[in-house]
Amino acid sequence: MTSITLVRRIAARPTIVFEALTTAEGVAAWWAPEDVQAIMTEVDARVGGAFRIRFPTLDGEEHEACGEYLEVVPPLRLAMTWRWVFGGVVVERDNVSRIEFDLRPIDGGVELTVTHTDLTDEASASIHGEGWVGSLGRLTRLVEKATEQR
Amino acid sequence: MLNYPPRELDRTFAALGDPTRREILARLEREETLTISALAAPFAIKLPAVMKHLDVLSAAGLITRSKHGRTVDVRLAPDRLRDAADWLARYERFWSPALDRLAAMAEAKEAAAKEAEKRQSEAPDV
Numbered sequence: 001m002t003s004i005t006l007v008r009r010i011a012a013r014p015t016i017v018f019e020a021l022t023t024a025e026g027v028a029a030w031w032a033p034e035d036v037q038a039i040m041t042e043v044d045a046r047v048g049g050a051f052r053i054r055f056p057t058l059d060g061e062e063h064e065a066c067g068e069y070l071e072v073v074p075p076l077r078l079a080m081t082w083r084w085v086f087g088g089v090v091v092e093r094d095n096v097s098r099i100e101f102d103l104r105p106i107d108g109g110v111e112l113t114v115t116h117t118d119l120t121d122e123a124s125a126s127i128h129g130e131g132w133v134g135s136l137g138r139l140t141r142l143v144e145k146a147t148e149q150r
Numbered sequence: 151m152l153n154y155p156p157r158e159l160d161r162t163f164a165a166l167g168d169p170t171r172r173e174i175l176a177r178l179e180r181e182e183t184l185t186i187s188a189l190a191a192p193f194a195i196k197l198p199a200v201m202k203h204l205d206v207l208s209a210a211g212l213i214t215r216s217k218h219g220r221t222v223d224v225r226l227a228p229d230r231l232r233d234a235a236d237w238l239a240r241y242e243r244f245w246s247p248a249l250d251r252l253a254a255m256a257e258a259k260e261a262a263a264k265e266a267e268k269r270q271s272e273a274p275d276v
Contacts, residue, residue, distance in 0.1 A: 002159045002160055002163050002237065003163075004238055004241045004242065004245070006242075006245050006246070006249060008249045008252075008253055010252070010253045010256050010257060011257050011260060012253075012256035012257050012259060012260035013260060013263070016256050016259045016260050016263065017252075017256045019259075020252055020255055020256050020259070021252075026255070029251065029255050030248055030249075030251035030252040030255055031248060033247070034247065034251070109260075110256075112249070112252075112253075114245060114249065116241055116245065118159070118237075
């Protein structure tokens with residue numbers, strides 16, 4: 001597995017940083033490139049919940065990234081899958097990334113560690129497994145909702 | 151976004167994940183071509199161990215070996231190394247400014263929260 005790890009010290013309390021990572025308003029403000037307004041941001045930060053952001057690039061095209069939350073432990077840890085989508089079509093189906101955010105409280109703020117891992121076929125298969133668990137979670141919620149409405 | 155066959159990159163990064171192998175690559179970068187015995191000389195490990203490291207580097211496409219009579223010349227093969235560096239650069243280009251924006255936003259919110267807390271603590275009890 002190929003991965004990159006970045007560490008940043010941020011002078012803000014963990015809850016504020018975690019909120020920036022897990023709300024649509026927060027994500028829209030930092031995920032898209034500079035001078036670009038996100039067209040759409042969808043953040044459902046719970047296990048099995050969806051992440052989706054669409055933004056225009058300077059060449060006039062639209063880019064969309066989507067993923068699914070795997071671990072949500074406020075305000076310390078967030079793990080998600082991530083892939084690019086073009087024109088509604090998921091590209092690189094077998095090339096899912098996994099992004100992990102770990103927040104460690106330090107004096108005067110947070111040390112944020114971001115690990116972005118490219119997953120090979122084998123690993124993405126196990127992630128797809130987790131994806132199924134997420135889908136089952138969604139299905140269960142739908143069923144519960146339908147039952148409530150009766 | 152990703153044009154590199156992931157398995158090859160995995161092999162490259164796995165090969166780079168060892169200090170002896172990185173030292174071998176660093177020496178090859180400085181000296182271009184070295185024989186295996188010249189390469190092995192500064193290391194405390196035995197020749198067969200060096201040979202094993204060279205096998206790993208060779209399988210990852212990071213070096214080439216060519217036989218000249220009784221000696222084997224080892225050279226750096228820079229393409230794979232460049233691919234690995236490109237891969238890191240792509241992600242770095244995305245994450246570095248994104249995390250700068252995240253930090254700036256969180257720090258502004260922290261300042262606002264502190265200001266609000268200060269005002270609250272200074273407010274006279276009613």
